[in-house]
Amino acid sequence: MLNIILMGPPGAGKGTQAKILIAKFNIPHISTGDMFREAIKEGTPLGKLAASYINDGHLVPDDVTIGLVKERLSKDDCANGYLLDGFPRTIPQAEALEVLTKEIGREVNYVINIDTPKEELVSRICGRRVCKKCGAPYHIVNVKPKVDGVCDICGGELVQRPDDNEEALNIRLEAYTKQTKPLLDFYAKKGLLKTFSGKSREELTPQLLELLEGK
Ligand code: AP5
Numbered sequence: 392m393l394n395i396i397l398m399g400p401p402g403a404g405k406g407t408q409a410k411i412l413i414a415k416f417n418i419p420h421i422s423t424g425d426m427f428r429e430a431i432k433e434g435t436p437l438g439k440l441a442a443s444y445i446n447d448g449h450l451v452p453d454d455v456t457i458g459l460v461k462e463r464l465s466k467d468d469c470a471n472g473y474l475l476d477g478f479p480r481t482i483p484q485a486e487a488l489e490v491l492t493k494e495i496g497r498e499v500n501y502v503i504n505i506d507t508p509k510e511e512l513v514s515r516i517c518g519r520r521v522c523k524k525c526g527a528p529y530h531i532v533n534v535k536p537k538v539d540g541v542c543d544i545c546g547g548e549l550v551q552r553p554d555d556n557e558e559a560l561n562i563r564l565e566a567y568t569k570q571t572k573p574l575l576d577f578y579a580k581k582g583l584l585k586t587f588s589g590k591s592r593e594e595l596t597p598q599l600l601e602l603l604e605g606k
Pocket of ligand 1: 399400401402403404405406407408423424425427444445446448449450451452456476477478479480481484515516518519520528529530531533534554563590591592593595
C-alpha cells in the first residue's frame with residue numbers, strides 16, 4: 392500500500408507530480424492547499440479564516456489544518472493508500488499525523504522530498520498559472536497550455552493565485568525554511584525520506600514511479 396507524503400518548498404512541483412502519481416496508483420490526492428482554496432472559493436467560515444493567512448503567504452494555524460486532515464484521512468477512500476501534498480508542514484502537524492495514522496492503521500511509508508534551488512522557485516511561482524476550474528498547474532514559459540489562457544484538461548480559465556507574487560513568496564519561503572524544513576530530519580531519522588533534486592518534470596516522474604512501483 393502506498394501512504395505517501397510529498398514535500399518540498401513552494402513551487403518545487405509537488406502538485407504537478409501529485410496529479411500524475413494519483414492517476415497512476417489510483418489513490419486520493421490530499422492537498423491542504425487545494426482544500427483551503429476550495430473553501431475560499433465556496434466562502435465558508437474555514438475559507439474566510441484560511442484566506443486571511445494564505446493570501447499573504449502565512450501558514451494556517453495547526454489546529455485548523457490538523458482537524459481538516461484528520462477528517463479527510465479517516466474517509467473510506469484512503470483505506471488503500473493516499474498521497475498527502477503540503478501536509479505536514481510543521482513538527483506539531485507531523486506528530487499529530489503519526490498518532491492519527493497509527494490509530495487508524497494507515498501509517499506513512501514514503502516521504503518524498505522534491506528539492507529545488509531558490510532562484511528556480513521564484514521564476515516557477517511568479518510564472519505559474521492555474522486552472523480556475525480543475526486546479527491544473529501551467530507555467531507561462533515551462534508548461535504552456537495548447538491555447539493561451541485555457542486549460543488543456545477541462546477548458547477552464549487559467550489565472551494567477553493571489554499568493555503567487557514575490558512578496559508573498561518570500562514569506563512562504565521563510566515559513567518553509569523555519570517550520571517545514573526541520574521535518575526532513577524528522578522523517579530521515581525514521582528512515583522514510585527520499586530526496587530528489589532539481590530535475591525537469593520529465594526526468595523526475597519516471598524516478599518517482601520507479602521508487603513507488605518497487606513496493
Ligand atoms: P500549497 O497549495 O501547498 O502551496 P505550496 O506548498 O506553496 O506549493 P505550490 O502549490 O505553490 O507549489 P507546488 O510544489 O505544488 O508546485 P507546482 O506543481 O504547482 O499551500 C498554499 C498555502 O496554503 C500555504 O502557503 C499555506 O498558507 C496554506 N497551507 C497549505 N497546507 C498547509 C499546512 N499543512 N499547514 C498550514 N498551512 C497550510 O509547480 C509550480 C510551477 O512550476 C508550475 O507553474 C509548474 O507548471 C512548474 N513546474 C513544476 N514542476 C516543474 C519542473 N520540474 N521544472 C520546471 N517547471 C516545473
